[in-house]
Amino acid sequence: xxxxxxxxxxxxxxxxxxxxxxxxxxxxxxxxxxxxxxxxxxxxxxxxxxxxxxxxxxxxxxxxxxxxxxxxxxxxxxxxxxxxxxxxxxxxxxxxxxxxxxxxxxxxxxxxxxxxxxxxxxxxxxxxxxxxxxxxxxxxxxxxxxxxxxxxxxxxxxxxxxxxxxxxx
Numbered sequence: 001x002x003x004x005x006x007x008x009x010x011x012x013x014x015x016x017x018x019x020x021x022x023x024x025x026x027x028x029x030x031x032x033x034x035x036x037x038x039x040x041x042x043x044x045x046x047x048x049x050x051x052x053x054x055x056x057x058x059x060x061x062x063x064x065x066x067x068x069x070x071x072x073x074x075x076x077x078x079x080x081x082x083x084x085x086x087x088x089x090x091x092x093x094x095x096x097x098x099x100x101x102x103x104x105x106x107x108x109x110x111x112x113x114x115x116x117x118x119x120x121x122x123x124x125x126x127x128x129x130x131x132x133x134x135x136x137x138x139x140x141x142x143x144x145x146x147x148x149x150x151x152x153x154x155x156x157x158x159x160x161x162x163x164x165x166x167x168x169x
Contacts, residue, residue, distance in 0.1 A: 059091050060125040063117045070117035
């Protein structure tokens with residue numbers, strides 16, 4: 001055990017009735033949840049400065065990752081974001097009001113709606129993702145690249161087991 005104790009060590013010292021073998025998993029679970037919350041809180045604070053919410057960043061990211069022309073069908077957004085169709089519709093409408101996305105009818109299948117980043121939306125996405133990358137590097141930079149690689153490998157193994165290679169399990 002490291003010489004310096006963290007908050008989770010204090011919590012674990014108060015927990016009784018858990019088998020020694022399960023204490024490691026419990027402590028790891030606490031640390032993963034705590035780290036995720038702290039990272040998300042800091043990112044939300046940074047996003048607020050840009051006038052963009054976490055859910056908006058998720059949608060902008062899905063469209064940006066699609067590459068030029070930065071367009072996805074509503075169904076593809078639904079799959080990418082793992083939301084209900086109503087959830088995707090609400091988020092798209094919010095970004096459309098800001099002028100960051102537009103909805104068009106797919107000329108190849110008039111039953112489909114295509115959602116595209118506008119020029120303003122692409123500029124906002126690039127700005128926000130630049131800040132996000134800097135924040136992640138600042139927060140996680142306390143770990144060496146080797147430590148980050150090792151954590152990535154371990155978490156990849158865990159996520160593959162839990163949700164499979166496509167993240168849908």
